[in-house]
Amino acid sequence: MGDPGAGRAAPAPLQEIASRISDLSKWREIFSSCGLEINSTTHQQGPSSAGPGPPGAGESPGSQPPSTVPRPLLLPRGTGGCPISPDTAMRLQRLLFGSTAPLFSCEWAAARFSFHPPRSHLAYALQAGQGGTRAILAAVQAHIITFLLFTRETECTHLERLCRLGHREQGQALATALAETLWAAGGGGRAVVCLVTAPVTTMPREGCRADSFTERIRLFEFSEKAAAQEFISDHINCFKGEGSHGVILFLYSLLFSRTLERVQEDLGDAAPLLNISSGNITCTEVGSAACIKRSGFIIPTSSLGKKISLARHCHKLGAGHGLHGRLPVCPVRAGCFPQAVLSLLLTGRASPRQLGGGGEPEPGAGDGGGGEAACPRGRVGFLRWERARRQRQVSPGLRTPRLPVWLCSLSGRHSVLFGTDSRLLSDWKAERIFHLYFYNGQQEQTQTARLTIDTHSHHWEEAQREGPCSPGRRCPALEMAIRTKWPGATVSWNGTDPFL
Incomplete structure (x- = not known):
């Protein structure tokens, strides 16, 4: 006679298989309810499998379509919330x-x-x-x-x-x-x-x-x-x-x-927070809601309840190309200032005009204008320069933060400018000649750029030769943004080729 325990051990593998089949059925229902499909070939481990690991760790690059969204990191059950x-x-x-x-x-x-x-x-x-x-x-x-x-x-x-x-x-x-x-x-x-x-x-x-x-x-x-x-x-x-x-x-x-609710109150009649333009999602510029039509298209806005009417134009713009049709095209300008989102990040409020407005200044408007000076000084400041058009001045409270760190919007591209001296904005003597550092996030930048700012230079001598923004001499957008804080200052890149 055999081992008396052998008969009792046999059902264990069957129970494990049944449990896995039950789990598989449950996940099939979840994926089906979300409009997704389970492709059995996607989950097969090939010869190059790396063995046990997180989902997708052992799959070859060709096992999923190029546009597949990366799997999110998941919390275990019972975490709360x-x-x-x-x-x-x-x-x-x-x-x-x-x-x-x-x-x-x-x-x-x-x-x-x-x-x-x-x-x-x-x-x-x-x-x-x-x-x-x-x-x-x-x-x-x-x-x-x-x-x-x-x-x-x-x-x-x-x-x-x-x-x-x-x-x-x-x-x-x-x-x-x-x-x-x-x-x-x-x-x-x-x-x-x-x-x-x-x-x-x-x-x-x-x-x-x-x-x-x-x-x-x-x-x-x-x-x-x-x-x-x-x-x-x-x-x-x-x-x-x-x-x-x-x-x-x-x-x-x-x-x-x-x-x-409070974000919607901050926005008022402004456009939604995000734009979709030719498959690109960007943060909405202040004033976009007022421009209901651009280039013959209808722009959807939450405040006016407009509907998307783009079906006859989708073949021209390639709506959702490469994204399985997920993203309808909304032809709002892609090169826009993300006013509300940046305001929320810098001031805690999603007010589109909290940063000082994004449109052309009104005739006779002073510095800041329109109550923009009400923005208090925060820990992080904001500087902006846009070549394409005139613009409102950034709120003084953001141009002069409590600490010398600024988020910069330079012709629609975002970067960071900062100093290492905490006294820079609290002691006028520190603002004569000082250093600022610049990081724009581009792959080509391997070191932090070091700039020297001279606020007591003889800028009138330069004006006699050629204007800083004349066609023959286009100053980098960063230098122009710095001059919105320190008018007439000269900027030395200390041997680095100027870049955005």
């Missing part, structure tokens, strides 16, 4: 896009807060994203620099504070910057952090298109900034890891910290 409701998900999409139809592009889904290698010349710097995500990344970068230079306790000085960072210090800086902006958006009394869970937590309402991402959101609310920062630090890979949807999660967190 509140699931997003169907009504809230619908209001969120309307606030972002003006309708419930559009979805984020793969470019946005792949955007995350990824640093350059630690202990390098750019260890403090985030790798810039593409298109509309660059503005958000640059604004967070400014907050990261503020923390590293003027808040963090370390024996390092000046640029050493930015370069001598390890992985842990990078994560700490990012967590602090995210928590600071969320806390400011919450009015100094609350912060909401959005993370993604494994199961779908809600089903979309009829007429609201599912994206298999927003339906998995859970909201974690904190009434203390330190607790929010600690939570973000514990889950920092959910914002910086590959496949994390980090930028979208942070944008969601920002809106929920402010609350959707």
Whole structure:
């Protein structure tokens, strides 16, 4: 006779197989409800499989279509938080896009807060994203620099504070910057952090298109900034890891910290927060809602309830090309100032005119004009220069922040300008000749550019020869933006070729 325990051990494999089949059926229902399909060939491991690991780790590059959105990092069950409701998900999409139809592009889904290698010349710097995500990344970068230079306790000085960072210090800086902006958006009394869970937590309402991402959101609310920062630090890979949807999660967190109702009040009759133009998603410029028609197309706006009428033009513009038709085309100008989003990041309010307006100045308008001087001095400032048109002056409170760190919008491209001397904006003697540093996020930039600013130069002698913006001598946009803060100053690039 055989081993008496053999008969009892036999059912175990059968039970495991039955359990796996049950799990597979459950996931099939979830994917089917989200409008997705499970391709059995996609999940087969080939000879090049790397073995056990996270989903997708052992798949060959050709096993998925090029436009597949990276899988988000998922929280385990029992983490807590509140699931997003169907009504809230619908209001969120309307606030972002003006309708419930559009979805984020793969470019946005792949955007995350990824640093350059630690202990390098750019260890403090985030790798810039593409298109509309660059503005958000640059604004967070400014907050990261503020923390590293003027808040963090370390024996390092000046640029050493930015370069001598390890992985842990990078994560700490990012967590602090995210928590600071969320806390400011919450009015100094609350912060909401959005993370993604494994199961779908809600089903979309009829007429609201599912994206298999927003339906998995859970909201974690904190009434203390330190607790929010600690939570973000514990889950920092959910914002910086590959496949994390980090930028979208942070944008969601920002809106929920402010609350959707208050963001809508801040916007007033302005356009939705995001534009879709030829497949590119960018942040909306102030005043876009007033321009209902451009080039014969109808622009959807939340305040006017206009509908998209682009069917006969889709074949001309390639609507949703490469994105399986997910993104309808909305021909709003792509080169726009993301006024409301940047205002929320810098001031805690999504007011389109909080940064000083984006249109042409009114006749006889003074510096700032229209109540723009009411914007208080914050920790991070804002400078702007646009060659294509005249523009309102940036609010004095943002041109002169409490600390010498500025987010710059230079001809629609976003970068960061900063100084290492905390006295620069509080002691007039420090503003005679001083140094500023510039990072624009381009791959070509391998070191931080060092500029020397001379505010007591003989600029009238230069005016006798040739104007700074004459056709024969086009000054870099950065220099013109600096002169909006220090009129007549000369800027030396110290041997570096000027760039944006």
